[in-house]
Amino acid sequence: MSLDKLKFESMQRDIQNELLKLKEEEESLFQDMNNMLNQKLFLDTKIKGLAKLVPTLKVVKHEAQDLVSTINDISESSEKISGKIRSLDAARSRVSECQHRVSDLIDLEICSQGVQTAILESDYEKGAAHVHRFLSIDQSLLQRTATDVENVSGMLKSVRTLQDAASQLQAIVEHKFNEAVKNEDLVSVERFFKIFPLLGMHEEGIKELCTYLRTKVAATAEKNLKSAITTPLSDKRYSVIYADTLTLLFEGLARVVDTHQPLIETYYGPGRLLCAINILQKECDIQMKRVLTEWTRARQINKKIQLITELSRMSSSSSFGKLEKTDPKDLDILIGEITLMHFRTELYIRFIQRKVVSDLEVGVQDQDEKGKVLKSLENLIKNSDLTHSKHELLLHYLRLEQYFMEESVAKAVSMDCIEPSQQTSSMVDDTFFIVKKCIRRSISTGSLDGICAIINNACRVLENDFCDVLRARLRQGYPSGYLDLTQAYNVLQSSIQQGRLQASDTEQTRTAFLVALNNADSSTEYVDALCDSVLKEIEQALPTMNSNEKGKLESCLSGLSSVTTNLKEIIEHGIQQLRVSAIKPRINPWVDNFTSNNHQLTEDELSTYEAGESFVQTLIMNLETLLSLFKDVLTTANYDAFVSVLTTEVTQRLEKVIMKSTFNRLGGLVLDKEVRSLAGYITAATSWSVRDKFARLTQIATVLNLEQVSEFYDYWGDHDGALTWRLTPSEVRTVMGLRCTCNELIRRSDFKVEDIKRLKL
Amino acid sequence: MDDYKFLFKVVLVGNAGVGKTCLVRRFTQGLFPPGQGATIGVDFMIKTVDVDNEKVKVMGPLTTHFHTLTLVLQLQIWDTAGQERFRSITQSYYRSAHALILVYDISCQPTFDCLPDWLREIEEYASSKVLRVLVGNKIDREDREIPTHVGEEFAERHNMYFLETSAKEAENVERLFMQIAEDLMKQARSRDLPRYDASATSINGRTSTVSDSSCCSKFQ
Ligand SMILES: Nc1nc2c(ncn2[C@@H]2O[C@H](COP(=O)(O)OP(=O)(O)O)[C@@H](O)[C@H]2O)c(=O)[nH]1
Ligand SMILES: [Mg+2]
Numbered sequence: 001m002s003l004d005k006l007k008f009e010s011m012q013r014d015i016q017n018e019l020l021k022l023k024e025e026e027e028s029l030f031q032d033m034n035n036m037l038n039q040k041l042f043l044d045t046k047i048k049g050l051a052k053l054v055p056t057l058k059v060v061k062h063e064a065q066d067l068v069s070t071i072n073d074i075s076e077s078s079e080k081i082s083g084k085i086r087s088l089d090a091a092r093s094r095v096s097e098c099q100h101r102v103s104d105l106i107d108l109e110i111c112s113q114g115v116q117t118a119i120l121e122s123d124y125e126k127g128a129a130h131v132h133r134f135l136s137i138d139q140s141l142l143q144r145t146a147t148d149v150e151n152v153s154g155m156l157k158s159v160r161t162l163q164d165a166a167s168q169l170q171a172i173v174e175h176k177f178n179e180a181v182k183n184e185d186l187v188s189v190e191r192f193f194k195i196f197p198l199l200g201m202h203e204e205g206i207k208e209l210c211t212y213l214r215t216k217v218a219a220t221a222e223k224n225l226k227s228a229i230t231t232p233l234s235d236k237r238y239s240v241i242y243a244d245t246l247t248l249l250f251e252g253l254a255r256v257v258d259t260h261q262p263l264i265e266t267y268y269g270p271g272r273l274l275c276a277i278n279i280l281q282k283e284c285d286i287q288m289k290r291v292l293t294e295w296t297r298a299r300q301i302n303k304k305i306q307l308i309t310e311l312s313r314m315s316s317s318s319s320f321g322k323l324e325k326t327d328p329k330d331l332d333i334l335i336g337e338i339t340l341m342h343f344r345t346e347l348y349i350r351f352i353q354r355k356v357v358s359d360l361e362v363g364v365q366d367q368d369e370k371g372k373v374l375k376s377l378e379n380l381i382k383n384s385d386l387t388h389s390k391h392e393l394l395l396h397y398l399r400l401e402q403y404f405m406e407e408s409v410a411k412a413v414s415m416d417c418i419e420p421s422q423q424t425s426s427m428v429d430d431t432f433f434i435v436k437k438c439i440r441r442s443i444s445t446g447s448l449d450g451i452c453a454i455i456n457n458a459c460r461v462l463e464n465d466f467c468d469v470l471r472a473r474l475r476q477g478y479p480s481g482y483l484d485l486t487q488a489y490n491v492l493q494s495s496i497q498q499g500r501l502q503a504s505d506t507e508q509t510r511t512a513f514l515v516a517l518n519n520a521d522s523s524t525e526y527v528d529a530l531c532d533s534v535l536k537e538i539e540q541a542l543p544t545m546n547s548n549e550k551g552k553l554e555s556c557l558s559g560l561s562s563v564t565t566n567l568k569e570i571i572e573h574g575i576q577q578l579r580v581s582a583i584k585p586r587i588n589p590w591v592d593n594f595t596s597n598n599h600q601l602t603e604d605e606l607s608t609y610e611a612g613e614s615f616v617q618t619l620i621m622n623l624e625t626l627l628s629l630f631k632d633v634l635t636t637a638n639y640d641a642f643v644s645v646l647t648t649e650v651t652q653r654l655e656k657v658i659m660k661s662t663f664n665r666l667g668g669l670v671l672d673k674e675v676r677s678l679a680g681y682i683t684a685a686t687s688w689s690v691r692d693k694f695a696r697l698t699q700i701a702t703v704l705n706l707e708q709v710s711e712f713y714d715y716w717g718d719h720d721g722a723l724t725w726r727l728t729p730s731e732v733r734t735v736m737g738l739r740c741t742c743n744e745l746i747r748r749s750d751f752k753v754e755d756i757k758r759l760k761l
Numbered sequence: 762m763d764d765y766k767f768l769f770k771v772v773l774v775g776n777a778g779v780g781k782t783c784l785v786r787r788f789t790q791g792l793f794p795p796g797q798g799a800t801i802g803v804d805f806m807i808k809t810v811d812v813d814n815e816k817v818k819v820m821g822p823l824t825t826h827f828h829t830l831t832l833v834l835q836l837q838i839w840d841t842a843g844q845e846r847f848r849s850i851t852q853s854y855y856r857s858a859h860a861l862i863l864v865y866d867i868s869c870q871p872t873f874d875c876l877p878d879w880l881r882e883i884e885e886y887a888s889s890k891v892l893r894v895l896v897g898n899k900i901d902r903e904d905r906e907i908p909t910h911v912g913e914e915f916a917e918r919h920n921m922y923f924l925e926t927s928a929k930e931a932e933n934v935e936r937l938f939m940q941i942a943e944d945l946m947k948q949a950r951s952r953d954l955p956r957y958d959a960s961a962t963s964i965n966g967r968t969s970t971v972s973d974s975s976c977c978s979k980f981q
Pocket of ligand 2: 781782783799800840841842843
């Protein structure tokens with residue numbers, strides 16, 4: 001029962017839930033319906049509005065259809081129009097071509113009519129102008145016209161007339177040109193020259209003109225050469241007459257090129273100059289060779305070269321006698337003429353290059369074409385007799401100049417003389433004058449190879465011939481044996497004052513030695529100056545040298561530096577000889593005197609010593625005498641080197657004798673003072689610092705001058721007061737040991753061996 | 762900073778057309794030039810050559826230490842014209858040459874026959890200490906006229922080095938110049954090195970050449 005009731009109750013709850021849901025649904029449906037009803041009104045008015053639009057839409061549709069058909073129409077007609085325009089264009093170009101042909105035909109007619117009249121009237125310019133017009137007509141077009149036009153025969157006739165006229169005119173102009181040439185009628189020559197290009201005869205025109213110009217050049221050259229050959233010896237241009245002749249030839253050719261180049265450019269167009277120069281060059285080659293042949297004969301070049309070759313094959317001593325046969329002055333003048341001839345040739349070649357290149361710049365734009373023309377210019381120049389003759393001139397120049405330099409230097413050396421009051425002898429000035437002269441002359445040839453060869457030769461002459469003489473003189477040695485120093489000094493002085501050295505052989509050998517030493521020193525300055533000035537002059541003379549050429553030149557100039565190396569070796573050798581023979585034997589006894597003094601002094605002994613002439617005073621006095629003997633006779637640099645060697649000798653010797661002596665405090669004090677005054681004296685005697693050479697000695701004196709051993713630490717170590725020691729620790733101990741000797745007379749305590757041992761160094 | 766700079770002059774001689782210019786171009790530029798004209802006077806080229814750097818013992822005042830030297834070797838090559846008319850120019854370069862290369866063409870007997878003339882010229886103008894090398898060029902050619910052993914014997918008889926080359930095929934060219942460089946280097950080293958100190962500049966501020974090989978006599 002209760003189970004049923006439970007069942008019922010649950011059923012009832014379900015039904016009520018269901019009911020509630022239905023009610024809610026009904027309510028929302030009702031709401032929806034209300035909304036719809038509300039919208040109906042709005043929709044109705046919309047529909048009414050749309051219905052009204054329907055008839056308008058129909059109109060629009062019609063209009064759109066109309067538009068489409070209109071556009072179609074337009075497109076169709078525009079298609080038609082553009083077609084018409086195209087055919088119109090074609091028509092127009094045909095018309096213009098036609099006009100062109102008609103005008104050609106008309107011109108053809110006019111030309112053919114005019115040309116004959118012009119020829120008959122000898123108006124060749126007019127005739128040529130007609131032919132030029134005819135030639136400018138496209139011949140193939142003319143051919144086509146002929147097939148189109150009905151009146152063929154008339155046109156063909158005109159063409160034939162003109163062709164005939166052209167060849168007639170060509171013949172006439174050529175003939176007239178030659179006639180003008182024959183009559184020397186310059187106006188007509190120029191007149192007909194201008195007509196050639198109108199007839200299409202560019203190459204012929206240039207060839208005709210240049211052939212004519214060649215004859216002019218040849219005639220002038222002939223005349224000039226004749227007058228050169230007959231020039232009397234007394235003429236002041238005699239010595240350079242062939243250089244003058246060559247100059248006239250080149251100047252004439254240059255003038256020809258300069259005057260005709262504008263004519264060619266104007267009437268033939270730019271880029272044709274090389275063609276002209278090619279022809280002119282043939283005449284230039286011929287004439288240059290003729291001048292050279294005459295020159296070779298007149299100046300007896302071959303004979304001279306042969307003689308030189310023979311002479312240089314002999315030993316230098318035997319060649320010297322024969323030198324007189326070839327007058328060096330004569331040779332000098334001849335060399336001058338050759339350099340002038342070479343330089344003129346070089347200038348003319350540069351002129352041609354410049355002219356052709358600038359003509360090319362105007363006329364030819366295509367780079368390949370330009371390169372080709374430049375190449376053929378290069379070949380023209382390289383293969384010309386002009387260039388070969390130039391090389392031949394340089395060859396002669398070098399042979400003669402080398403000989404001249406060698407022989408002149410040999411002469412300068414053999415005629416060497418020592419002027420009194422001069423530190424050096426004449427051979428230095430003279431040799432460098434010659435060498436400089438030769439190098440400068442080589443610069444005036446304008447050939448870098450020539451300059452380099454002469455510089456190389458100068459290096460050889462200086463390094464061998466010149467330096468050998470200095471070496472030989474120094475090898476004689478500096479005689480050391482003499483009795484009394486002041487006496488020797490007086491001999492030298494008086495002989496210098498008398499202006500002649502008539503002293504003993506020994507004295508002469510001494511002077512010769514010192515002068516050779518000075519010569520070597522002053523030569524190093526000459527070499528430096530030569531190198532500088534030559535480089536400057538070459539850079540001025542050859543401003544367009546490229547880096548390779550500069551390298552070549554510098555390499556040759558650096559050969560001069562090996563001359564300097566040689567000279568420095570010679571000087572060093574000479575100074576060492578002086579050390580052995582003039583310094584050492586004199587200085588040793590003076591310095592050794594040190595050992596004869598007592599260096600363990602009492603106060604009394606100290607004052608006595610200081611009152612008298614001290615060791616260092618005597619030494620300085622002796623050195624003074626020795627130095628004064630050399631001071632004025634040696635160059636500054638040599639004297640400095642001399643003092644330097646002397647200082648080394650003195651300091652080393654003094655160090656040696658100090659190590660053999662024993663000192664007390666006062667002895668050390670005196671030594672310190674004496675070293676200082678010696679250093680002071682030598683510093684004053686020379687221009688360089690002697691500190692370095694005195695460093696060891698000064699330090700030895702410092703050690704010997706210490707109050708007590710421990711005081712040494714003031715100078716040793718890393719602190720501010722410390723010195724840079726030149727003595728090793730063991731040397732310091734050895735020097736200190738010199739203060740250890742026992743002597744009963746010493747009242748003060750001196751260094752103890754144990755203290756020195758205990759020193760931490 | 763170069764510690765040492767060696768500068769050697771090498772001069773090439775021999776008849777015109779034997780290939781001197783081609784040998785130099787091959788070595789300095791690595792190419793075989795097509796149809797260049799005959800050399801006029803002398804041509805000048807520089808090639809810097811690598812050399813192994815070396816350790817040297819440096820004796821200081823207090824200590825001795827090892828220092829690696831930078832060595833720079835420059836070959837100055839002078840290519841001369843073979844023709845007679847340039848002889849006085851070319852001869853002037855013999856004297857300062859450290860090495861002379863005498864070239865002939867293995868396919869051209871006359872160039873070989875001229876060798877004695879060239880040797881005479883070398884004897885006359887060059888230093889007696891100059892390094893002399895005989896070179897038979899153009900071995901790429903089929904039409905050989907001088908067998909190798911003939912050249913070799915000639916070189917031996919005249920106390921020269923011998924090498925056959927082809928500038929065209931780059932055969933032995935590098936070897937030729939490098940051998941010369943090494944030899945000259947060895948010569949220079951056997952003398953005192955410090956002489957060629959880079960700090961020792963010449964008048965032009967350039968490094969001085971190895972001047973020792975010039976023929977002048979020296980003090981003993
Ligand atoms: N087949 C061949 N031809 C060469 C060689 N070296 C040079 N030639 C040619 O020989 C000619 C002359 O060369 P060149 O170097 O101007 O001779 P140079 O006068 O001694 O300087 C040129 O035509 C070169 O091409 C080579 O190794 N082999
Ligand atoms: Mg060559």
